[in-house]
Amino acid sequence: MTKLIDRLSGAPTRRDVLFGLGAAGAAGAALTLPGRPARAQGGTLVVSNWGGDWNERTVRFVEEPLVESKGIRISHDLGMEPERKAKLLAERRLRRGTVDVLHINEGDSYEMFTQDVLTEIDFSKVPNYGDVVPSLKNRPYFVPWLYSGVVIIYNRDKVPNPPKSYAELFDTKWAGKVGLTNQLYFNYIMMGSLLAGGSVTDGEAGKRKLVELKETVEPRIYAAHQQLGAALATGEVDIAVNYKARGLQWRNDGAPLAIQYPEEGAIAVMFGAGLPKRAPSSELAHVYFDAMLDRKAMAGLAGASFYAPANGAAELSPDLRELIDFSPDQAAALKFPDYAYVAKNTAEWLEWWNKTITR
Template identity: 25%
Template sequence: MKRNVLSAAVLLAATLAASGAAVAQTPTLYLGSYGGSTEKLFKEKIIPAFEAKHKAKIVYVAGNSTDTLAKLQAQKAAPELDVVLVDDGPMYQAMQFGFCDKVADAPIYKDLYPFAKLGDTATAVGVVATGLMYNTEAFKKLGLPAPDSWTILTDKKFSQKIVIPPISNTYGLQTLVKFAELNGGNAKNIDPGFNAIIKQVNPNVLAWEPSPGKMTELLQNGDAILGVWGSGRVQALKETGFPVEFVFPKEGAPALMIAACPVVKSDVPELSQQFIQYLLTPEVQADLAASQGFGPVNRTAKLEPAVAAKVPYGEAQVSKLQASDWDTINTQRTDWTNRWNRTVER
């Protein structure tokens, strides 16, 4: 991968080199990752510490998982990104398409839970749950108990008060599969899920909203009081002081892993491996848990009790999260998306 960017610094370096002076260039790593509060944490805390230790520079390229996957596809002949962080579903696609390089062995990988290894070319760096969220003050004013089941999304008293990400987002996709399971189907038999979403859930949905910022706005404005989101997203909203809680439904919560991989054809391959290993250190794992609600995948990470109560933490709790059948889902996702666009978000 080559970046031919002419700048004053480059021209100066060339001049000095011509006069016999040696000029060391700072290695630069391009990171494709999430926007919003994740970008803020990385830019303010995680990246500066890494840059100082490794005498390197990191350029943060924000985007959701499908955006980052699209960038990898568009740049496959000459990738610009060196490391990417995306949801596990899109990561499996990136691995399948050959966008990810082999993860180099290092001692820290021995400290991870077995589920963190997604394959030879990617690793999880955090885990969240997909479940319900609700406005605690709104529910209290209405005299309603806290939700505990996915079936509350079909309750007509919440007509036009529910917000859920669409199928292009992992949270929406897992909602579809969960309703298939609740109605006798699964990822291999998705029809019961579509039937339930179309007939029972969709009439109650105010918006199938892909933007985290808009999701937050709909909740803060009181337009929506119930929905589906990730435990990390809900925790980030709660940290702002908004009265919201995440719920692990009694029928189970699908796991969503935040995954990292080194991109093939990187011109800083060693730095890319070091950065991924850095994200897995107990200290960074604790920062990701406290700020983003990412459950640690490093079993040696220690969390403050207040943080541990808010994230999937510890082998006993993490083992209860439900894995998604990504092999089946990714082969069907395009067909499901087309069907969704015709029948759900018409």
């Protein structure tokens, strides 16, 4: 991991071309950006985030060097998404909330915005937003940060002929060898929907396919990414359906893993942050958003997490970009969910998953 970070250097990427932001465009955008915000004069910022290695990297590359160095004290509210979302939904009744920055995935950001939890962000106060690839600037209430896709991760020593598609995971020869995580329940329902009808917007068909998977393959279900990664490393399972970035992390940690991009096209996922409507320190939140998109910070995060950065000018080496990015064909095949549809169904999906799949 350290070696990857040490190799970082600026270079245009395939994604610069794919998303319409080449090296010249990125440089031009940088030249036209407004001045950087003045150093903040202290204050406290409450950041709601996942825990574990995700938060550790956020602290290491963003919060300590770029936010706390300005005299801003950060207090963390850590937990899984359902619990953190529920807290903010309850705070809608309050005149003043308790959270300033909400780390969240793009789909849940849409849900939280439509439910009057998140508000639009003043991107004029986020200069680094000018470097974000244009096609990712599609939510006025969401700071795009890191993205990946749901792929097939397998032990190359034990699986010489891995499944090349989501559909091949349903073969009984993989019984007891496939691992899933509760954290990706909505992605798995989308996967089932894709297999059932060619789109990711038929949740009922998706659920039926997951019941079929449970009956034929009996996948092992793990609470979180870390537990699934450990199961792959110890040989408890040989195959996982998870983010490409997670598979690369686990391989970098020494597990004998390889990545298979599914023939149907990987389901895309993007992470970022939002501004709660009742945030007590919204001005400091904008300082935080700008730090998230810092070119060097994003390079460090990409080298440590293997997620592709939303900032097209992130200072990555060609080798690292080749590793974490998708080929042009793969990028074109990514399945971006219909988040309006997801928002209407995610609560019911989670309840169904807990009652039907995890038991």
